[in-house]
Amino acid sequence: MSEPRLFDAHTHPRPLPGPGGYAPSGADLSLCSGSSPDDWEKIASLSSEDGRVLPCFGLHPWFAEKAGPGWLKKLEGFLRGRPSCVGEIGLDKAADTGPGPQMEVFRAQLRLARGLARPAVLHCVGAWGPLAAALREEAPPVFMVHAYGGSPETAEELAGLGCYFSFGADLLKAGRIKARRAIRAVPADRLLFETEGLSGGGLADVVSAAAGILGERPEVLAGLSWNNARRFLGGLFPDVFR
Numbered sequence: 001m002s003e004p005r006l007f008d009a010h011t012h013p014r015p016l017p018g019p020g021g022y023a024p025s026g027a028d029l030s031l032c033s034g035s036s037p038d039d040w041e042k043i044a045s046l047s048s049e050d051g052r053v054l055p056c057f058g059l060h061p062w063f064a065e066k067a068g069p070g071w072l073k074k075l076e077g078f079l080r081g082r083p084s085c086v087g088e089i090g091l092d093k094a095a096d097t098g099p100g101p102q103m104e105v106f107r108a109q110l111r112l113a114r115g116l117a118r119p120a121v122l123h124c125v126g127a128w129g130p131l132a133a134a135l136r137e138e139a140p141p142v143f144m145v146h147a148y149g150g151s152p153e154t155a156e157e158l159a160g161l162g163c164y165f166s167f168g169a170d171l172l173k174a175g176r177i178k179a180r181r182a183i184r185a186v187p188a189d190r191l192l193f194e195t196e197g198l199s200g201g202g203l204a205d206v207v208s209a210a211a212g213i214l215g216e217r218p219e220v221l222a223g224l225s226w227n228n229a230r231r232f233l234g235g236l237f238p239d240v241f242r
């Protein structure tokens with residue numbers, strides 16, 4: 001039997017490291033998210049150079065007030081230019097950016113994802129109520145919360161709206177009880193894994209940690225998350241999942 005393939009649900013652009021190409025995390029496919037207009041071109045070129053890099057373009061809440069005029073039109077151009085997702089977008093209570101501008105930027109991008117029928121990659125810190133309220137009104141066809149750090153109850157609420165959940169570095173930190181509790185509350189068919197924020201190791205270590213928490217075999221979880229990723233991406237990248 002062949003090794004299960006690994007899908008990395010959340011990374012950001014970084015240089016192509018030598019002949020091994022991208023995927024330094026050991027993933028077979030990576031969803032590479034943008035943060036601001038400054039990195040969209042880089043993501044577009046990384047994904048055209050290496051078919052294992054799947055592009056997402058979005059304005060992160062940290063940069064909600066720094067993008068400059070015309071950013072939404074520019075974002076739409078990147079999205080229409082190639083199969084791609086909308087991300088990383090969301091709400092962050094800990095950021096300098098005010099909640100009003102964050103919500104406006106978030107909602108504009110939800111509407112864009114919805115209008116173009118693209119999946120969205122969400123970031124949320126301490127704003128679960130406002131996030132769920134915005135999604136109830138303007139959810140794109142499918143979306144995930146990356147590095148999920150909410151409660152098990154919020155996970156159930158978001159799952160009811162169609163949410164996928166990605167887990168990563170927090171599973172490897174002994175003190176992060178919240179992520180360990182949350183992953184047990186997430187439906188198996190919505191589970192994804194990511195490498196953002198890993199200080200060492202790769203995606204296989206995240207999957208192993210999740211396997212330990214859930215009492216499942218790592219290869220089963222890897223296969224599960226691969227199938228979830230295929231469903232999440234909804235045929236946007238038919239060739240890469242063959």
Ligand SMILES: [Zn+2]
Nearest residue numbers: 012033088196
């Ligand atoms: Zn990120």
